[in-house]
Amino acid sequence: MPELPEVETVRRVLLSIIPRSPILDIRILTPKILQNVTPDEFCTRLTGEVLEDIQRRGKYLILLYTHEVLVSHLRMEGRYQFEENLEPTKHDHILFVWQEGILAYHDTRKFGTMHLFRREEDIWKMNPLQKLGPEPMDEIMSVSYLKKCFQKRKRAIKSTLLDQTIMSGLGNIYxxxxxxxxxxxxxxxASSLNDEEITQIISHSSSVLQEAIACGGTTIRTFAIGTIHGRFQHELQIHGKNECPICHTTIKKIVVGGRGTYHCKNCQCIDKSPSL
DNA sequence: CAGGTCTCCTGCTAGC
DNA sequence: TGCTAGCAGGAGACCT
Known part of the structure; x- marks a missing residue:
């Protein structure tokens, strides 16, 4: 499933393959993907537009066109695929048509979303981007910032780190x-973490994401983004594993905030006393 | 405001 | 072999 590193990879690939010519036509096969505009409005406003740049914030892709901004979230299984001659299948929901080919938004579970804004609007003050917290590698990310966020939160640190309004970009696996x-x-x-532990979280968040971005960029086929296979899955130490790579204890899988959660009960102690 | 639960959706799998 | 119930999960809605 796409998390920040995968989205960053998609951003780079899309930048390289989306034609810099006017969109000739748009076909909406699944209207529910569109969040804040009607299918008619979406087509009218984007037809004729030319892509200028693609940015990313957390797990959101931000496509800047001449007069419009398309904000796309891939959720669980969303992906883009560009082909010269594309015949849509049942999981293709939105088609962008150029002279040079067709870009399809493909999503088996239809969880993905698209928001459309005008360039003059301040998208950072509107949903869904307005509530996003800083990314781990942002300058304003600091121990004092996170400490303040964690202060009044008694909920599990796992759930807290998945909260995109505190820190954006982290998904379940990461x-x-x-x-x-x-x-x-x-x-x-979250409120029980001390400064040293918060420091560790910031530093590992940043390094895990950057390692994953570096891995994601290596195995892309530039002609079809639907077939990205990141290398980072081979670097995972705990998620989906059976045995702890440090102490060889059997890894526990529990449910935290409704999410499958892997941890080593020996290396990741529930109380603060060091277990190593 | 914090936080828990439900919802969306469909492919996959465990169990019969 | 074939069927079905249950599960997975990001983020927003809704309730306490």
Whole structure:
């Protein structure tokens, strides 16, 4: 499933393959993907537009066209595929048509979303971007910032790190990896973390994401984004594993905030006393 | 405001 | 072999 590193990879690939010519036509096969505009409005406003740039914030793709901004979230299984001659299948929902070919938004579970804004609108003050917190590698990310966020939160650190309004970009798999590297139990109340542990979280969040971005960029086929296979899955230490790579204890899978959560009960102690 | 639960959706799998 | 119930999960809605 696409998380920040995958979205960043998609951003780079889309930048390289989307034609810099006017969109000739748009076909909406599944209207529910569109969040804040009608299908008619979406087609009218984007037809004739030319892509200028693509940005990313957290897991959102931000496509800047001449007069419009398309904000796309891939959720679980969303992906884009560009082909010269594309015959839509049952999971293709939105088609962007150029002289040079067709870009299809493909999403088996239809969880993905698209928002459309005008360039003059301040998208950072509107949903869904307005509530996003800083990314782990942003300058304003600091121990004092997170400490303040964690202060009144008694909920599990795992759930807290998945909250995109506090820190954006982390998904289920990466949070497990970060907490394992930081040796923090996923059920620890966020408010119980000390400065040293928060420092560890920031540093591992940043390094896990950057390693994953570096891996994601290596195995892309530039002609079809639907077939990205990142290398980072081979670097996972805890998520989906059976045995702890450090102490060889059997890894526990529990449910935290409704999310499958892997941790080593030996290396990631529930109380603060060091277990190594 | 914090936080828990439900919802969306469909492919996959465990169990019969 | 074939069927079905249940599960997975990001983020927003809704309730306490």
């Amino acid at each position: 949070v497990d990896e970060i907490l394992f590297r930081a040796r923090i139990h996923p059920l620890r109340p």
